[in-house]
Amino acid sequence: VQLQASGGGWVQIGGSRVISCAASGLTFNRYRMGWFRQAPGKERESVAAISWDGRSTRYADSVKGRFTVSRDNSKNTVYLQMNRLKPEDTAVYYCAARFDLRTTVQPTSLSEYAFWGQGTQVTVSS
Numbered sequence: 001v002q003l004q005a006s007g008g009g010w011v012q013i014g015g016s017r018v019i020s021c022a023a024s025g026l027t028f029n030r031y032r033m034g035w036f037r038q039a040p041g042k043e044r045e046s047v048a049a050i051s052w053d054g055r056s057t058r059y060a061d062s063v064k065g066r067f068t069v070s071r072d073n074s075k076n077t078v079y080l081q082m083n084r085l086k087p088e089d090t091a092v093y094y095c096a097a098r099f100d101l102r103t104t105v106q107p108t109s110l111s112e113y114a115f116w117g118q119g120t121q122v123t124v125s126s
Helices: none
Strands: 002-006 009-012 017-024 031-038 045-050 057-059 067-072 077-082 091-099 120-125
Touching: 002 091, 017 031, 017 091, 017 120, 031 067, 031 077, 045 067, 045 077, 057 067
Parallel strands: 009 120
Antiparallel strands: 002 017, 017 077, 031 045, 031 091, 045 057, 067 077, 091 120
């Protein structure tokens, strides 16, 4: 299984960015996908998650209303649209996959995700 995150980079405060994660080696439409981030000196935290069919999503309070998670099962890819970015959004962003055929996204700990990507750095500054 391989999860390849891409699209990170430098973004101006208030700007937008889309990062993506391409999956291979798994039956993508049987997996819930999650986005996580880790800032220097901080623990990895959940940002967003999306059900296998894309109908259910869940967001951290810190990004609700600014970030949107989506997926294209025909392309085995999950996306994270990030708007109105703030300096505190600066982090390495990771995607992860968990086998889960439930149609609603339940709160899940990091340890319940079986597969992880390598991360992509997003830096927000003026």
